[in-house]
Amino acid sequence: MSGIDQVWILLCAALVFMMQAGFMCVEAGITRTKNNISVAIKNISDFSISVLLYWAVGYGLMYGSSVSGLFGSSEFAFGKLGETDAYVYFIFQAMFCGTAATILSGAVAERCAFHAYLVITAITVTFIYPVFGHWAWATDTAGDPVGWLGIAGFHDFAGAGVVHAVGGGVALAAILVLGPREGRFLETGQPRRFNGSNLPLTMLGVFLIWFGWFGFNGGSALGFTSQVPALLLNTLISGASGVLFGLGVSWIFERKPSVFFGMNGGLGGLVAITAGCDLFGPREAVLIGAVGGLVVFFGDRALERLKIDDVVGAVSVHFLAGLWGLLAVGLFGADSLGTSAGSQLGIQIVGIITICLFSALGGFILLHILNRVLPLRVTQHVETIGLNVGEHGANTDLNELFEVMQRQARDRDLSARAPQSPFTEVGQIGLFYNSVLFELERSFSRAQQQQIELADLLEQKNTLLESILPKRIAARMNDGSSQIVDQITDATVVFVDIVDFTEYAGSVPPEDSIALLRDLFGKFDEVITDYDLEKIKTVGDSYMYVSGVTNEQSDHCAIAVDAAIEILFQTRQMGLGMGRELNVRIGIHSGPLVAGVVGDLRFVYDLWGMTVNMASRIEEAGVPGKISASQAVVDRIGGEFIHERQSRVRLKGIGPTIIYSIEGRRTELKKTKRGFSRFLKSDQEI
Structure with missing residues (x-):
């Protein structure tokens, strides 16, 4: 050559x-x-x-x-x-x-x-x-x-x-x-x-x-x-x-x-x-x-x-x-x-x-x-x-801008400022965005003065809203927000569904089935209050609650799982008292979602997004008497709880998904607002 x-x-x-x-x-x-x-x-x-x-x-x-x-x-x-x-x-x-x-x-x-x-x-x-x-x-x-x-x-x-x-x-x-x-x-x-x-x-x-x-x-x-x-x-x-x-x-x-x-x-x-x-x-x-x-x-x-x-x-x-x-x-x-x-x-x-x-x-x-x-x-x-971000931890100017916006959407902290620079497109957006924030702060100050003058009316409005919405959401509406919508970067959604309730309701008088729902959901409400979580809604024989949305909880996922374990316990206790087997299916998923208030004649606080859909689908595919959770949940709380892989299923609208069963905490006791719970040893089934 x-x-x-x-x-x-x-x-x-x-x-x-x-x-x-x-x-x-x-x-x-x-x-x-x-x-x-x-x-x-x-x-x-x-x-x-x-x-x-x-x-x-x-x-x-x-x-x-x-x-x-x-x-x-x-x-x-x-x-x-x-x-x-x-x-x-x-x-x-x-x-x-x-x-x-x-x-x-x-x-x-x-x-x-x-x-x-x-x-x-x-x-x-x-x-x-x-x-x-x-x-x-x-x-x-x-x-x-x-x-x-x-x-x-x-x-x-x-x-x-x-x-x-x-x-x-x-x-x-x-x-x-x-x-x-x-x-x-x-x-x-x-x-x-x-x-x-x-x-x-x-x-x-x-x-x-x-x-x-x-x-x-x-x-x-x-x-x-x-x-x-x-x-x-x-x-x-x-x-x-x-x-x-x-x-x-x-x-x-x-x-x-x-x-x-x-x-x-x-x-x-x-x-x-x-x-x-x-x-x-x-x-x-x-x-x-x-x-x-x-x-x-x-x-x-x-x-x-x-x-x-x-x-x-x-x-x-x-x-x-x-x-x-x-x-x-x-x-x-x-x-x-x-x-x-x-x-x-x-x-x-x-x-x-x-x-x-x-x-x-x-x-x-x-x-x-x-x-x-x-x-x-x-x-x-x-x-x-x-x-x-997920694999390499490589953030960008655009991501930083989004994080500021999301924090402000969640916290209503208009004093926070976005990164700004006259030399990049994102920096220029941040510059103008901060100008808008400054004007919003001034407008908000004027609105606060007006709110002082309308204190009596706002108190009445607050009383009314707190009867139908979470207190924190009602407070935000009373602060002058005509529309409540938050993009939450991380929360935990839980769906609980009573197994075979339709067959039960068809075999007893209507008063008995309504009484069962009232008593069982009342127990659930006590558990949710105990753990400082938020009940979103009930639809028929389904019960939905969420953690990490209306208040900040760094361990919201573990708290939601603890509450789910308590709900399983309360359900079985009620079944023993009735002399019949009473079971629920529970589905849990963590991730981003959108939360807000909808309605004109009647306000309803609700959640939307793939996280909500995922939790619902996991519950549907779950096993009666079990807590079914996604990979995202297990990744967060796997070291604290006993869990095992349940199955790999194709969830409607989502695709192939691995579902895990959570059996209980690894510790002897867990702490709640009311003290120490009375069950769940590390080698004990739920």
Whole structure:
């Protein structure tokens, strides 16, 4: 290899390396703000892992001495390679390995746990990618293929199959195991796209990837040969064709030129031409890029119909367009290879089937097993608040502004000020927001003066409101709030439902069933008062209370569980007194919610949000006589209480959820406002 060849390949390796920045921009811009930092750290982490593991294991499996055309057996964690050419080749191939690994990041964004992502990356770069790469690309010292696919005549010039389809196949396997993001598909089955945090950043990423692709395809000539200009021209033309056809087909079917499909159509065209850019002329490149753009559009829509959630479209861009590129070699490149179209198409199809079985199906089996041992998905609570904060503790100016707003909505503390700066958009919002707060403070002061003049009327109003609303809520309304609505970042909701009450009510006189409700709910009211919790409402034979909403309790979750244990005890005691079995089902969940007062003729204080829905669904799926709780509850109070996994169920409107049974406290006694309770030893059932 001449000096100019070495310089060219190293330059191309640098261009391929820059594609990592492009992937990061694409993924960070297309994900929601609360997850974009998580995507960025995944990109730099997977590249770093892939380089080191490729040096330690992958390169040897891929290009070491072949064992029956199946895998390499030398050059593991090499100390030196001997020749400069070998180092140049390793650096170039390491960039390809990093590209295959990072394809996964965008597909699994917004719900894959960081530790799980690193494990999947390690599996990809130490086993899946290098083994298939050996089958397709490994050669002996004379340059003759030694992998079984290469010997058979399989052609993949720059990695449409080896890099992109393999990486996309692993991405498909991962998103099938993980499942869709919360809220991605409505109950009706209709898909819903989330707004990306910065689409111009995504477009910049596409340009960076496109620019880096000149190194991807141009460097695969393994020298600055006369073939390079044609390779670069085909790369340029196919990408442009993919953009226009992606835009065009979205314009026809969606009645608007989609930015998403314009960008991904271009990437699909680039992936498709990669397999045979050394075989085609410009006319074929235009056609192959155009079909690549169409494959991306229809592939993405097919995944949506199957309720498969691919955040950035990685499967349609890399896996499906990569397979199309391999197929195009057999359709248009046989003459350049000196073979018949039929025979070349046959071996290309064999390669396609191998990729599907090895990377997609094999990857799915591996990840399904891994998910049983090491859950790949973050908890629902972390997914709700975002992986930036939930996994990495990475706050932003926007989050800080939201926190101030939420505290003010909860505490009515208008003296607090938002972070402000004239140099950032969020800082400017904070500046104007603080100006509004200043005016609100002045207005509030004037309102207080008016309230003094209306003291007698307000006292009457307060008496009336306290008879129908929680005292603290009534007080806030009397302070001048015509509308009560709070966004609570953390609270605990509990649903209690009497088991088989309908059958009981049908078998006794109405007075008896009403008496049972009155007496039992009266006991519940005493428990709620004892624990300083808030009763929200009763609906039929259901009773709902909440902690951490109308007053601040740092341990509100544990308090709510203690109250639930007491309710179980009181229910069973009443059943013993009646001479019949009396049971309730209890569902508990913690998380953010919205609380407020509604109604004109009659005020009602109520709660809304996924936390309320989750607690209700857990109660419905729970076991009579048991306290059923979500993962979020167990994460908070697991060390204080005895609990065990109850089941994994599919909750309506929520999806697959693990439910736990809480058996009791681990301590001998628990303290209430009235003293120490009289039951619950650590080895005693409820």
